[in-house]
Amino acid sequence: MTDALPQGATIGILGGGQLGRMLSVAASRLGFHTHIYDPTANPPAGDVAHLVTTAPYEDNDALFAFASTVDVITYEFENIPTLTLDTLEDHAPIRPGREALRVSQDRLVEKDYLSGLGLRTADYADVPDAAALAIALTKIGAPSILKTRRFGYDGKGQMRIADPADADAAIAGMSDAPAILEGFVDFSHEVSVIAARGLDGAVACFDPGENVHRDGILHTTTVPARLSASQRTDAILIAANILNALDYVGVMGVELFVTPEGLVVNEIAPRVHNSGHWTQNGCVVDQFEQHIRAIAGWPLGDGKRHADVVMENLIGDDMNRVPDLACDPATALHLYGKAEARKGRKMGHINRIVT
Amino acid sequence: MTDALPQGATIGILGGGQLGRMLSVAASRLGFHTHIYDPTANPPAGDVAHLVTTAPYEDNDALFAFASTVDVITYEFENIPTLTLDTLEDHAPIRPGREALRVSQDRLVEKDYLSGLGLRTADYADVPDAAALAIALTKIGAPSILKTRRFGYDGKGQMRIADPADADAAIAGMSDAPAILEGFVDFSHEVSVIAARGLDGAVACFDPGENVHRDGILHTTTVPARLSASQRTDAILIAANILNALDYVGVMGVELFVTPEGLVVNEIAPRVHNSGHWTQNGCVVDQFEQHIRAIAGWPLGDGKRHADVVMENLIGDDMNRVPDLACDPATALHLYGKAEARKGRKMGHINRIVT
Structure with a gap:
């Protein structure tokens, strides 16, 4: 435990939802303080945190003040703005590191990364626009699923394509966001x-x-x-x-x-x-x-x-x-x-x- | 659950040590807020509580303000001043109730109470002064143990009497506090x-x-x-x-x-x-x-x-x-x-x- 944080160190957590809340309780069990950063007032994690900052992720002064109180920074969600990370990383280590965020923030980058490791993923294709979707559907076929590359969770930002005729509706559902078409996986x-x-x-x-x-x-x-x-x-x-x-x-x-x-x-x-x-x-x-x-x-x-x-x-x-x-x-x-x-x-x- | 506190209710806790801390975490798991009251700043429970009041137990204004934010009051230690309870009980229910505190705050009262229920306790005698100790020792004998009636914990406020000759030292160790002599229990x-x-x-x-x-x-x-x-x-x-x-x-x-x-x-x-x-x-x-x-x-x-x-x-x-x-x-x-x-x-x- 050479590099181990000592008792009483403070862990900064970006995001104060239920995951931040349960992280905060766990940190307390090990004798750490927590400081929650969340744009919304009274986040769930605030009930069990030592400190809470309520400020937007774009507020550099608040980010700086937050970072100056913590020994390490972590997060409960992956869609943290890049500029936020740029501001924070000069002041305290961010763990997990930025490469994990870069990869997981974008479904296309993630699929490329996983394939590059030799792991099996669903068939997929980059869908920047309607024309690309038509080509992707000839390759991947239907049923398939069109997803925004970024910011989707709990089924949000996804459109099922049961038949190629659904393509127009699906692309409209992306609201011009860059998308990825994923093939159907026949899983048990x-x-x-x-x-x-x-x-x-x-x-x-x-x-x-x-x-x-x-x-x-x-x-x-x-x-x-x-x-x-x-x-x-x-x-x-x-x-x-x-x-x-x-x-x-x-x-x-x-x-x-x-x-x-x-x-x-x-x-x-x-x-x-x-x-x-x-x-x-x-x-x-x-x-x-x-x-x-x-x-x-x-x-x-x-x-x-x-x-x-x-x-x-x-x-x-x-x-x-x-x-x-x-x-x-x-x-x-x-x-x-x-x-x-x-x-x-x-x-x-x-x-x-x-x- | 007719009388059950709803989600988001606030539980007031007198005392912010480790017991208050772990009570606070448990309360959060059930969706409650906690408000810790402790005379010492930065108590351990403060790390995982929604609100913390730092004030003496004799500060009526602070007690009133505390009580006005909570739905029920509990505590992590039994030696809460009676006047504190008098102030609080008009504003929110105190659980466990005052009878339990009355009984457990005084070793003599507690022994009388338990005996009154027909339960077996160590032999005991009231020891208000040195003369009473001499009489008690003739009844209970040695080895025995002299304890302050109030405020003892973790072995504090206790003197062992191996031999009646230890009586003077034992009574001196009570610093004039009312005491109780307890007989030796031969337990496994x-x-x-x-x-x-x-x-x-x-x-x-x-x-x-x-x-x-x-x-x-x-x-x-x-x-x-x-x-x-x-x-x-x-x-x-x-x-x-x-x-x-x-x-x-x-x-x-x-x-x-x-x-x-x-x-x-x-x-x-x-x-x-x-x-x-x-x-x-x-x-x-x-x-x-x-x-x-x-x-x-x-x-x-x-x-x-x-x-x-x-x-x-x-x-x-x-x-x-x-x-x-x-x-x-x-x-x-x-x-x-x-x-x-x-x-x-x-x-x-x-x-x-x-x-």
């Missing part, structure tokens, strides 16, 4: 690996979880996932390959499609990931503490799982189920303290221990 | 029950833990404790008896001596308890969340244990072991973020999962 199920890499290059992975989505949003993650021993090994090797290539420090979520021909990388997220929330009740060191350990230069937890868990997101009206869920002795509640339960909004999650 | 080991009672009167207990002390401070708690099935039942019935008698709401720590003649109640603490820290890594709902659930009018967790755990306190220089402890995959770290590692100061604890 999706799994994700929550992987971590320390400052010393050590890699540790949690058991792969099996993900079910509803309306484009993660619904449940179940561990263990349905995987053969060799698939499990392959999933971990893929994740480690990506982390090492990026000289990554921190936790990453790697989504994989399970197909008869092998595992196909869907996407990567350079941060703690919704599909890793089960670790809070299944592991001695959860993904949030694992991330803090990594960016603080501490040894990683080994990722061992001591329980089978089903994680379920509580979205919008699901909050009405909380009184019932609170009565279930096998259910651990994790609520985010958000004031308004809007449709499609992640309000909390539960981890149900399976015995 | 000490266990504690972390018990909870909800607003609806439901009671739930965690598995008894076995405690080992060093220099008067808790060193380790091990679950399961060495108890026969009937001793285990007895321990839980004793705890439930006390909770029901006090019409208690919240978590209580009940320390018991195991003797050949049965369980002897050592003392009770009307709050979350150091010997219950193991629940953080052994239960779906830990003692901190259990306490928040109780005082918020939520259903209690059932206390089921999913792992064997050894909790060990990190005191003073034990913090030098953190780099090694961080490498042990079975060890969960819980550090309190205290700036200075003074001798005898509780700096953190570990929960080691036993497999």
Whole structure:
């Protein structure tokens, strides 16, 4: 632990949503302070942080003041403006590093990067405009899916193309944003690996979880996932390959499609990931503490799982189920303290221990 | 959950040490805000609280302002001045209630109360002065232990009397404070029950833990404790008896001596308890969340244990072991973020999962 942050050091977190909130709690367990930076007032993470700055990501004075109070900077989302990073990086190390952000901020760059590592992805093509889409469809065919290259999450910025005749509607749905066409992957199920890499290059992975989505949003993650021993090994090797290539420090979520021909990388997220929330009740060191350990230069937890868990997101009206869920002795509640339960909004999650 | 606090409600906590800190984290998991009140600036709980008030317990204006922001008030220590409670109770419910504080603030009152419930305690006698001590020693004999009636914790305010000749030194050690003489209990080991009672009167207990002390401070708690099935039942019935008698709401720590003649109640603490820290890594709902659930009018967790755990306190220089402890995959770290590692100061604890 030569480069390890000492007790009482301060960790700066860009973004104060539920991920920042749970990172902040984990940091406190290791004796660190946290300073949350978020453009929105009263962010969920503010409830459990030592300091909160409310300012836009373009406010250089606020960024400078923030950076001067912290020993290391991390983030809960990948779409941080480049200029924000330029301002911050002179004052404190940013972990995970900028290469991971550059790669994951753009679906086309990400696919090129993953293919370049020899990993299998969906077929894809760059779609800067309608003409390119027509060409891409002759190559990739339908069904396929058109996605904005940047800023998509939880199914936003995506249009399915069931038939080439849908092309015009799909391109209109991109609102002139650069896009990428992705081929259909005939997968049996999706799994994700929550992987971590320390400052010393050590890699540790949690058991792969099996993900079910509803309306484009993660619904449940179940561990263990349905995987053969060799698939499990392959999933971990893929994740480690990506982390090492990026000289990554921190936790990453790697989504994989399970197909008869092998595992196909869907996407990567350079941060703690919704599909890793089960670790809070299944592991001695959860993904949030694992991330803090990594960016603080501490040894990683080994990722061992001591329980089978089903994680379920509580979205919008699901909050009405909380009184019932609170009565279930096998259910651990994790609520985010958000004031308004809007449709499609992640309000909390539960981890149900399976015995 | 008719009387249940809703999402976004604020829980006021008197005392911002490590217990307040872990209560605050648990409250956040259920979607509550916390407001810490502590006379000392930058208390450990401040790192993970929504609001912090730094003011003396005698500052009525600060108490009033604090109470006006909270929906319910709880505390992390039992020695809250009576006048503080008088001021607060007009503005928000105090849970656990004042009867529990009245009983547990004074060792003599507590012993009388427990005896009145038909529970076994050490032999004891009121010792207002040296003359009373002489009489008490003829009744109780030596070895015995003289303790201040109020404000003792972690072995402070206690003098052992190995021989009646020690009486003068012992009474001098009380510095004129009212005292109580307690007879020697020939016990094989000490266990504690972390018990909870909800607003609806439901009671739930965690598995008894076995405690080992060093220099008067808790060193380790091990679950399961060495108890026969009937001793285990007895321990839980004793705890439930006390909770029901006090019409208690919240978590209580009940320390018991195991003797050949049965369980002897050592003392009770009307709050979350150091010997219950193991629940953080052994239960779906830990003692901190259990306490928040109780005082918020939520259903209690059932206390089921999913792992064997050894909790060990990190005191003073034990913090030098953190780099090694961080490498042990079975060890969960819980550090309190205290700036200075003074001798005898509780700096953190570990929960080691036993497999």
